[in-house]
Amino acid sequence: MAFGGIAVLALGLMVFGIVRAVSDDKLPVAGKGGEATAITQAEMSNLLKQHSKALTGGDKGTYLAPFDGGSSALKTKQASLFANLRKVPFAVSEYQFLNIDGRAVDHYGAGASASVDVAFVHQVKGADATPVAEWYRWTVEKKTEDSDLKVTAVGPATPKLAGFGKMTNYPAPWDAYDSMAVTAKPHTVILSDASQAADARRYAPYIEKAAKDNLERWQAHGPKDGRTMPGFVVTLEKNRKVYKNMYRAGTGDEDDESISEAGVSVQMPAVPAGGSKAKVDVQNGGARIVMDTAESRFTRPDYASGVLEISHHELAHTLVEPLTGPDGQAQLWVVEGFAEYMAMRNDSAAAAREVRTLKAYYGGRFVDPFDGKLPTSENFHSTIDEENSAHYTLGWLGIRFIAEKYGEDKALTFVAEQYKNPKGMDAQLTKATGMGTDEFQDAWADYVRKQIS
Numbered sequence: 001m002a003f004g005g006i007a008v009l010a011l012g013l014m015v016f017g018i019v020r021a022v023s024d025d026k027l028p029v030a031g032k033g034g035e036a037t038a039i040t041q042a043e044m045s046n047l048l049k050q051h052s053k054a055l056t057g058g059d060k061g062t063y064l065a066p067f068d069g070g071s072s073a074l075k076t077k078q079a080s081l082f083a084n085l086r087k088v089p090f091a092v093s094e095y096q097f098l099n100i101d102g103r104a105v106d107h108y109g110a111g112a113s114a115s116v117d118v119a120f121v122h123q124v125k126g127a128d129a130t131p132v133a134e135w136y137r138w139t140v141e142k143k144t145e146d147s148d149l150k151v152t153a154v155g156p157a158t159p160k161l162a163g164f165g166k167m168t169n170y171p172a173p174w175d176a177y178d179s180m181a182v183t184a185k186p187h188t189v190i191l192s193d194a195s196q197a198a199d200a201r202r203y204a205p206y207i208e209k210a211a212k213d214n215l216e217r218w219q220a221h222g223p224k225d226g227r228t229m230p231g232f233v234v235t236l237e238k239n240r241k242v243y244k245n246m247y248r249a250g251t252g253d254e255d256d257e258s259i260s261e262a263g264v265s266v267q268m269p270a271v272p273a274g275g276s277k278a279k280v281d282v283q284n285g286g287a288r289i290v291m292d293t294a295e296s297r298f299t300r301p302d303y304a305s306g307v308l309e310i311s312h313h314e315l316a317h318t319l320v321e322p323l324t325g326p327d328g329q330a331q332l333w334v335v336e337g338f339a340e341y342m343a344m345r346n347d348s349a350a351a352a353r354e355v356r357t358l359k360a361y362y363g364g365r366f367v368d369p370f371d372g373k374l375p376t377s378e379n380f381h382s383t384i385d386e387e388n389s390a391h392y393t394l395g396w397l398g399i400r401f402i403a404e405k406y407g408e409d410k411a412l413t414f415v416a417e418q419y420k421n422p423k424g425m426d427a428q429l430t431k432a433t434g435m436g437t438d439e440f441q442d443a444w445a446d447y448v449r450k451q452i453s
């Protein structure tokens with residue numbers, strides 16, 4: 001149930017690239033009328049404008065026209081992308097030009113070819129707080145100065161896009177699946193491969209219930225200021241390879257054998273719509289939950305409680321994502337502790353089980369006794385499963401201790417403030433409990449010892 005672990009990244013992407021000029025080239029020009037064949041930013045922007053219009057207007061012919069120059073496989077793939085996207089309730093869906101790289105100008109009559117980074121800026125209605133983006137890299141060709149632009153290859157953008165680190169948010173389910181099913185509920189949009197749609201429909205009521213529980217809890221006891229996510233976009237996938245690749249191609253995570261999480265909430269940076277360079281008022285405008293339905297919570301006979309538990313947890317991460325401030329990620333014991341708190345407060349049997357597991361862990365032969373310290377973010381994720389789980393439980397008991405002793409309002413406000421300003425822990429704890437970090441840690445350790453004694 002690990003958190004995405006994908007760092008929060010700064011904005012600053014929407015700067016248009018510059019087509020490299022080759023004006024000092026003295027060699028003869030072989031293009032028609034002595035003119036060079038060039039792929040310009042204006043042409044690309046225009047193509048993407050038509051492409052966006054074709055998508056929102058349902059004009060399949062216009063949408064697929066730029067792919068006429070490519071392979072039939074590419075065109076088939078783009079046709080299924082179009083059909084998949086048409087099923088999603090978007091408030092915003094537009095393609096934006098980012099930059100051109102490569103031989104965008106040709107002086108030798110062979111035509112121009114370039115790699116073009118394209119953002120698919122979109123906002124799922126009722127779910128995302130702001131528009132977010134998925135980044136593609138298109139290979140674009142232009143045979144002569146009078147030809148239309150043709151797209152011959154589509155893949156993830158190079159994971160070096162300025163300001164966004166290794167993320168491309170690619171592939172989304174609409175890229176990954178030839179035929180994607182959408183199961184929409186009032187607060188959740190569930191995406192799956194069409195062949196797994198029956199499973200998605202079976203699990204959907206529990207995911208929707210978790211969404212409602214979390215939203216209501218936050219509305220009743222969370223702070224009134226600060227934005228949270230209005231709804232949730234969830235992908236359900238039973239094939240581990242497809243699961244790990246979802247939204248994470250090229251990040252290294254997709255091949256990382258140590259990733260054993262059952263679900264993930266992938267942060268999606270906010271990106272302004274309309275190609276505007278205006279700052280958006282949150283860092284993370286969306287998040288994408290992916291859950292592995294081959295995992296025992298989904299496959300056991302009493303799967304209802306399992307699906308509820310993991311959904312309460314993952315959706316809690318997504319819920320508070322827009323609160324993330326410019327200084328990076330909150331302390332992980334707070335991040336995971338809050339998600340576990342939202343899961344356990346709805347399931348007393350799971351809560352009792354988790355405490356028993358912690359007790360057994362510290363009673364284990366090869367484990368040091370409980371040291372009374374809150375887990376640090378650096379050591380939070382351990383390759384030893386039992387240790388990893390213990391950290392989650394300790395984080396949970398941190399949030400639960402505040403909620404039990406000082407009230408849920410104080411606990412949720414503390415979480416919100418830690419998301420906004422990870423460096424303000426001492427003041428935030430003092431505000432919630434009247435104790436600074438050291439004193440709080442001692443009181444929390446006593447509380448933990450009582451649970452596991």
Ligand SMILES: [Zn+2]
Binds near residue numbers: 001
């Ligand atoms: Zn988590």
